[in-house]
Amino acid sequence: MKNTGVVRKADELGRVVIPVELRRTLGIAEGTALDFHVDGENMVLRKQEKSCFVTGDVSESNLELLDGRMFLSKKGASELLDAIEKSGMVNG
Template sequence: MKSTGVVRKIDELGRIVLPSELRRVFGIHEGDELEISVEGEHIILNKRLDVCLFCSSDEGLINYKDRKVCAKCAAELSVTAPRELRLDERVGAAD
Protein backbone atom coordinates (compact mmCIF):
# COMPACT_ATOMS: atom_id res chain seq x y z
CA MET A 1 0.00 0.00 0.00
CA LYS A 2 1.43 3.38 -1.02
CA SER A 3 1.68 6.09 1.63
CA THR A 4 0.36 9.52 0.68
CA GLY A 5 2.61 11.24 3.22
CA VAL A 6 -0.43 12.95 4.76
CA VAL A 7 -0.86 12.77 8.53
CA ARG A 8 -4.14 13.69 10.22
CA LYS A 9 -4.99 13.95 13.90
CA ILE A 10 -8.08 12.29 15.30
CA ASP A 11 -10.38 14.80 17.00
CA GLU A 12 -12.07 14.37 20.38
CA LEU A 13 -14.99 12.53 18.73
CA GLY A 14 -12.72 10.07 16.91
CA ARG A 15 -13.07 11.74 13.49
CA ILE A 16 -10.48 12.39 10.83
CA VAL A 17 -10.67 14.62 7.76
CA LEU A 18 -9.85 13.01 4.42
CA PRO A 19 -7.74 15.37 2.28
CA SER A 20 -9.72 17.02 -0.53
CA GLU A 21 -7.34 15.65 -3.17
CA LEU A 22 -8.03 12.07 -2.02
CA ARG A 23 -11.78 12.74 -2.01
CA ARG A 24 -11.56 14.17 -5.53
CA VAL A 25 -9.44 11.32 -6.91
CA PHE A 26 -11.70 8.64 -5.42
CA GLY A 27 -14.98 10.45 -6.14
CA ILE A 28 -15.95 10.72 -2.49
CA HIS A 29 -18.57 13.42 -1.87
CA GLU A 30 -20.39 14.78 1.16
CA GLY A 31 -23.01 12.25 2.23
CA ASP A 32 -21.27 9.26 0.60
CA GLU A 33 -21.01 6.16 2.74
CA LEU A 34 -17.65 4.57 3.49
CA GLU A 35 -17.28 0.96 4.57
CA ILE A 36 -14.70 0.52 7.34
CA SER A 37 -12.96 -2.85 7.60
CA VAL A 38 -9.84 -4.24 9.21
CA GLU A 39 -7.21 -6.42 7.53
CA GLY A 40 -4.48 -7.44 9.93
CA GLU A 41 -2.94 -4.21 11.24
CA HIS A 42 -4.62 -2.01 8.60
CA ILE A 43 -7.86 -0.03 8.70
CA ILE A 44 -9.40 -0.02 5.21
CA LEU A 45 -11.89 2.57 3.93
CA ASN A 46 -13.93 1.64 0.85
CA LYS A 47 -16.50 3.84 -0.83
CA ARG A 48 -19.81 2.00 -0.63
CA LEU A 49 -20.97 1.74 -4.22
CA ASP A 50 -24.01 -0.47 -3.93
CA VAL A 51 -26.40 2.21 -2.72
CA CYS A 52 -28.72 4.65 -4.46
CA LEU A 53 -27.00 7.85 -5.56
CA PHE A 54 -29.90 9.92 -4.19
CA CYS A 55 -31.20 8.23 -1.03
CA SER A 56 -28.52 5.62 -0.11
CA SER A 57 -31.04 2.76 -0.23
CA ASP A 58 -29.57 -0.62 -1.09
CA GLU A 59 -32.83 -2.14 -2.36
CA GLY A 60 -34.09 -2.40 -5.93
CA LEU A 61 -30.99 -0.86 -7.49
CA ILE A 62 -30.80 -0.05 -11.19
CA ASN A 63 -27.46 0.59 -12.88
CA TYR A 64 -27.77 3.79 -14.95
CA LYS A 65 -24.67 5.28 -16.62
CA ASP A 66 -22.37 3.62 -14.08
CA ARG A 67 -24.44 4.96 -11.16
CA LYS A 68 -26.81 3.09 -8.86
CA VAL A 69 -30.37 4.41 -8.54
CA CYS A 70 -33.13 2.67 -6.60
CA ALA A 71 -36.46 1.93 -8.27
CA LYS A 72 -38.27 4.50 -6.10
CA CYS A 73 -35.91 7.36 -7.02
CA ALA A 74 -35.94 6.29 -10.68
CA ALA A 75 -39.75 6.45 -10.66
CA GLU A 76 -39.68 9.90 -9.03
CA LEU A 77 -37.14 11.12 -11.59
CA SER A 78 -39.28 9.86 -14.47
CA VAL A 79 -42.04 12.18 -13.25
CA THR A 80 -40.08 15.22 -12.03
CA ALA A 81 -37.31 15.40 -14.66
CA PRO A 82 -39.65 15.93 -17.65
CA ARG A 83 -41.60 18.52 -15.66
CA GLU A 84 -38.35 20.37 -14.78
CA LEU A 85 -37.22 20.26 -18.41
CA ARG A 86 -40.51 21.75 -19.60
CA LEU A 87 -40.21 24.50 -16.98
CA ASP A 88 -36.64 25.27 -18.11
CA GLU A 89 -37.81 25.50 -21.73
CA ARG A 90 -40.56 27.97 -20.77
CA VAL A 91 -38.16 30.11 -18.74
CA GLY A 92 -35.63 30.07 -21.60
CA ALA A 93 -38.32 31.13 -24.09
CA ALA A 94 -39.24 34.12 -21.92
CA ASP A 95 -35.68 35.52 -22.06
Protein backbone atom coordinates in the same frame (compact mmCIF):
# COMPACT_ATOMS: atom_id res chain seq x y z
CA MET B 1 -1.68 -0.06 -1.30
CA LYS B 2 -0.12 3.24 -2.21
CA ASN B 3 1.19 5.43 0.62
CA THR B 4 0.07 9.04 0.12
CA GLY B 5 2.27 10.45 2.87
CA VAL B 6 -0.76 12.27 4.30
CA VAL B 7 -1.15 11.98 8.07
CA ARG B 8 -4.17 13.22 10.02
CA LYS B 9 -4.90 12.99 13.75
CA ALA B 10 -8.27 11.92 15.13
CA ASP B 11 -10.06 14.53 17.23
CA GLU B 12 -11.60 13.91 20.67
CA LEU B 13 -14.68 12.34 19.01
CA GLY B 14 -12.61 10.05 16.78
CA ARG B 15 -13.22 12.06 13.61
CA VAL B 16 -10.59 12.27 10.90
CA VAL B 17 -10.67 14.74 8.01
CA ILE B 18 -9.97 13.28 4.56
CA PRO B 19 -7.92 15.88 2.67
CA VAL B 20 -9.73 17.59 -0.21
CA GLU B 21 -7.07 16.42 -2.69
CA LEU B 22 -7.79 12.78 -1.84
CA ARG B 23 -11.56 13.33 -1.89
CA ARG B 24 -11.37 14.89 -5.35
CA THR B 25 -9.04 12.20 -6.68
CA LEU B 26 -11.26 9.39 -5.36
CA GLY B 27 -14.57 11.06 -6.22
CA ILE B 28 -15.75 11.29 -2.62
CA ALA B 29 -18.39 14.01 -2.42
CA GLU B 30 -20.39 15.16 0.58
CA GLY B 31 -22.80 12.38 1.51
CA THR B 32 -20.75 9.59 -0.10
CA ALA B 33 -21.20 6.38 1.91
CA LEU B 34 -17.93 4.86 3.13
CA ASP B 35 -17.31 1.34 4.47
CA PHE B 36 -14.80 0.60 7.20
CA HIS B 37 -12.96 -2.73 7.03
CA VAL B 38 -10.41 -4.18 9.44
CA ASP B 39 -7.48 -6.13 8.03
CA GLY B 40 -5.28 -7.30 10.88
CA GLU B 41 -4.07 -4.11 12.53
CA ASN B 42 -5.07 -1.91 9.59
CA MET B 43 -8.29 -0.05 9.00
CA VAL B 44 -9.30 0.26 5.35
CA LEU B 45 -11.81 2.89 4.25
CA ARG B 46 -13.63 2.28 0.93
CA LYS B 47 -16.39 3.95 -0.99
CA GLN B 48 -19.49 1.84 -0.56
CA GLU B 49 -20.26 -0.19 -3.66
CA LYS B 50 -23.83 -0.51 -4.75
CA SER B 51 -23.71 -4.30 -4.69
CA CYS B 52 -27.00 -6.19 -4.73
CA PHE B 53 -27.86 -7.80 -1.38
CA VAL B 54 -29.14 -10.94 -3.15
CA THR B 55 -26.94 -11.42 -6.24
CA GLY B 56 -23.85 -9.39 -5.39
CA ASP B 57 -24.07 -7.60 -8.76
CA VAL B 58 -22.55 -4.10 -8.68
CA SER B 59 -24.36 -1.45 -10.71
CA GLU B 60 -25.19 2.23 -10.46
CA SER B 61 -28.76 1.27 -11.44
CA ASN B 62 -29.27 -0.89 -8.33
CA LEU B 63 -32.17 0.27 -6.16
CA GLU B 64 -31.06 1.90 -2.90
CA LEU B 65 -33.04 0.86 0.18
CA LEU B 66 -32.94 1.52 3.93
CA ASP B 67 -31.12 4.85 3.64
CA GLY B 68 -28.29 3.33 1.58
CA ARG B 69 -27.73 0.30 3.80
CA MET B 70 -29.02 -2.15 1.18
CA PHE B 71 -29.10 -2.29 -2.62
CA LEU B 72 -31.08 -4.55 -4.96
CA SER B 73 -30.63 -5.24 -8.66
CA LYS B 74 -33.72 -5.97 -10.78
CA LYS B 75 -32.77 -9.65 -10.78
CA GLY B 76 -32.17 -9.64 -7.02
CA ALA B 77 -35.48 -7.88 -6.36
CA SER B 78 -37.28 -10.47 -8.49
CA GLU B 79 -35.58 -13.37 -6.68
CA LEU B 80 -36.36 -11.83 -3.30
CA LEU B 81 -40.00 -11.26 -4.21
CA ASP B 82 -40.32 -14.86 -5.46
CA ALA B 83 -38.82 -16.18 -2.22
CA ILE B 84 -41.17 -14.06 -0.11
CA GLU B 85 -44.20 -15.19 -2.12
CA LYS B 86 -43.16 -18.86 -1.89
CA SER B 87 -42.68 -18.57 1.87
CA GLY B 88 -46.31 -17.56 2.28
CA MET B 89 -45.38 -14.36 4.13
CA VAL B 90 -47.60 -12.35 1.77
CA ASN B 91 -50.51 -13.17 -0.46
CA GLY B 92 -49.27 -13.41 -4.05
